[in-house]
Amino acid sequence: METKRLDYHRDMEETIQTTVDYWKKGEVVAFPTETVYGLGADATNAAAVSKIFRAKERPEDNPLIIHIAGKEQLHSLTDGYPAYVDQLIESFSPGPITYVLKSSPRIAENVRGGLRTVGIRIPSHPVAHKLLAASEIPIAAPSANRSGKPSPTTAQHVLEDLTGKIPAVVDGGSANVGVESTVVDCTGEQPVILRLGKITKQDIEQIIPVAEIAEGQHIDAPKSPGVKYRHYMPEVPLILALRDEVETIRKHQLAGEKVGVLTMDAASDNLGDKVFLLGKSKEEIAAQLYRSLRDMRQTDVDVVIAIGLNKITAGEAVMDRLKKAASLIVE
Ligand code: TXA
Ligand code: MG
Numbered sequence: 001m002e003t004k005r006l007d008y009h010r011d012m013e014e015t016i017q018t019t020v021d022y023w024k025k026g027e028v029v030a031f032p033t034e035t036v037y038g039l040g041a042d043a044t045n046a047a048a049v050s051k052i053f054r055a056k057e058r059p060e061d062n063p064l065i066i067h068i069a070g071k072e073q074l075h076s077l078t079d080g081y082p083a084y085v086d087q088l089i090e091s092f093s094p095g096p097i098t099y100v101l102k103s104s105p106r107i108a109e110n111v112r113g114g115l116r117t118v119g120i121r122i123p124s125h126p127v128a129h130k131l132l133a134a135s136e137i138p139i140a141a142p143s144a145n146r147s148g149k150p151s152p153t154t155a156q157h158v159l160e161d162l163t164g165k166i167p168a169v170v171d172g173g174s175a176n177v178g179v180e181s182t183v184v185d186c187t188g189e190q191p192v193i194l195r196l197g198k199i200t201k202q203d204i205e206q207i208i209p210v211a212e213i214a215e216g217q218h219i220d221a222p223k224s225p226g227v228k229y230r231h232y233m234p235e236v237p238l239i240l241a242l243r244d245e246v247e248t249i250r251k252h253q254l255a256g257e258k259v260g261v262l263t264m265d266a267a268s269d270n271l272g273d274k275v276f277l278l279g280k281s282k283e284e285i286a287a288q289l290y291r292s293l294r295d296m297r298q299t300d301v302d303v304v305i306a307i308g309l310n311k312i313t314a315g316e317a318v319m320d321r322l323k324k325a326a327s328l329i330v331e
Pocket of ligand 2: 142143151
């Protein structure tokens with residue numbers, strides 16, 4: 001199968017029309033959102049949804065997020081939800097947050113991975129919004145990477161992983177948030193955060209108290225099946241050094257390894273054999289993270305050591321992704 005790159009900014013009308021036609025025919029098309037690129041298909045069409053799992057090689061018990069243009073579509077996709085959801089929507093949507101709600105039977109069962117709930121998100125990216133509004137279809141879309149690879153933040157990343165496996169990707173430039181949405185279970189009296197993203201627990205607590213979920217508990221909980229799979233596996237081993245940074249680098253160099261250093265800014269230029277710079281602010285670091293994890297494969301380093309990154313410098317969402325990507329954490 002040939003994979004077309006549809007350039008949104010060059011041919012807006014044609015890109016929208018082609019994408020909507022594919023979705024209506026039950027085909028999958030990748031598209032930009034503000035977090036990462038998604039691989040979309042009609043969420044009410046089980047055959048279309050199964051093509052997403054096949055293209056990504058994703059385990060079928062890992063449910064997909066549904067994307068809609070506006071909150072008006074929410075009611076027909078859910079079976080009621082607590083009043084606080086409207087408050088969260090008011091504050092954070094459109095934006096990088098996904099609400100897990102009781103699902104209406106309209107949603108194809110394979111979208112939900114067998115659960116009774118469904119994750120729904122209203123993206124704020126203008127291209128995503130235009131495509132969703134034009135199609136009037138709820139679009140199921142996981143991140144548009146091959147399972148186990150870092151999520152794509154450009155159309156080029158999507159093509160690296162999925163060329164020949166999908167008919168088209170809409171190129172709408174870089175995804176600027178860079179980490180996936182915050183996933184919040186809203187089926188109980190209080191919201192529970194299942195995955196961290198740009199919207200933090202503190203942000204949500206401005207609106208309503210968040211129920212605690214013990215550290216590590218959600219690893220096995222059926223609540224968010226995605227967390228039990230290994231994600232974001234860079235092909236070069238990544239070590240997250242939360243302390244003993246210089247010693248860790250030296251140890252690997254002494255063992256004859258070529259060491260890459262993943263860090264915030266140029267202050268670490270003299271360490272290691274190659275530096276992967278993430279940026280100075282939390283926003284820059286998040287936006288650059290997955291690109292760097294992909295770039296590492298194109299170099300000849302034997303190992304990459306992440307230094308100077310912690311909750312305060314990089315934010316919780318980035319630290320969560322780094323911990324998942326790391327083969328070793330020095331703490
Ligand atoms: O930012 C994002 O969320 C991106 C863009 C494309 O929207 N999408 C994304 O999808 O990251 P995905 O499939 O890679 O991750 C979805 C996560 C998984 O961890 C999945 O297990 C969880 O959300 N999830 C989806 N539906 C759920 C449900 N009904 N209950 C619990 N967890 C759910
Ligand atoms: Mg993903």
